[in-house]
Amino acid sequence: xxxxxxxxxxxxRILREAQSRDKTIQDVCRERQISEQSxxxxxxxxxxxxxxxxxxxxxxxxxxxxxxxxxxxxxxxxELLKEVLDKKSCKPRSQETDGREACLRGSMYGTSGLPAFxxxx
Numbered sequence: 226x227x228x229x230x231x232x233x234x235x236x237x238r239i240l241r242e243a244q245s246r247d248k249t250i251q252d253v254c255r256e257r258q259i260s261e262q263s264x265x266x267x268x269x270x271x272x273x274x275x276x277x278x279x280x281x282x283x284x285x286x287x288x289x290x291x292x293x294x295x296x297x298x299x300x301x302x303x304e305l306l307k308e309v310l311d312k313k314s315c316k317p318r319s320q321e322t323d324g325r326e327a328c329l330r331g332s333m334y335g336t337s338g339l340p341a342f343x344x345x346x
Contacts, residue, residue, distance in 0.1 A: 231259075236267045293324045 231239075243253040243264065254261050271279050 233271070233283065234276050237271060237274070237276055239264070240268055240271060260267060273316075 239253060240255055242248065243250050250261060250264060253263050271282075274282065309343070
C-alpha cells in the first residue's frame with residue numbers, strides 16, 4: 226500500500242473540516258481515507274495553529290534537529306581529543322627544562338619548537 230504524504234495545509238484543512246458541527250471525526254477520516262490515529266496525531270501536533278504558525282513550527286523543529294546534530298558532533302570531537310591526549314605519553318614539565326622537550330617525542334616538531342622540516346640540519 227502506497228503511503229500518502231500530506232502537506233501542512235492539507236492536514237490543517239482536514240482538522241478544520243472535522244471541527245465543523247455537521248461531520249464527525251469518523252466521517253472525515255473515512256472520506257479522506259486516513260486513519261483516526263493519524264487524525265489524532267495531527268491534532269496533537271498542530272492543534273489550533275494557523276498555517277503560517279504550523280510552517281514556522283516545522284522549520285524550527287528542523288533547525289533544532291540540525292543544531293542537536295552539530296552539538297553531538299562537537300561533543301564527539303571533544304571526547305576523541307581527550308582520548309588522544311590521555312594516551313599520549315608526555316613528560317611533565319619540570320623547572321630544569323624549558324618545556325620545549327615535553328610532548329615532542331614522536332611529533333613533527335623539533336626541539337626548537339618549529340616543524341622538523343624547517344630546522345637546519
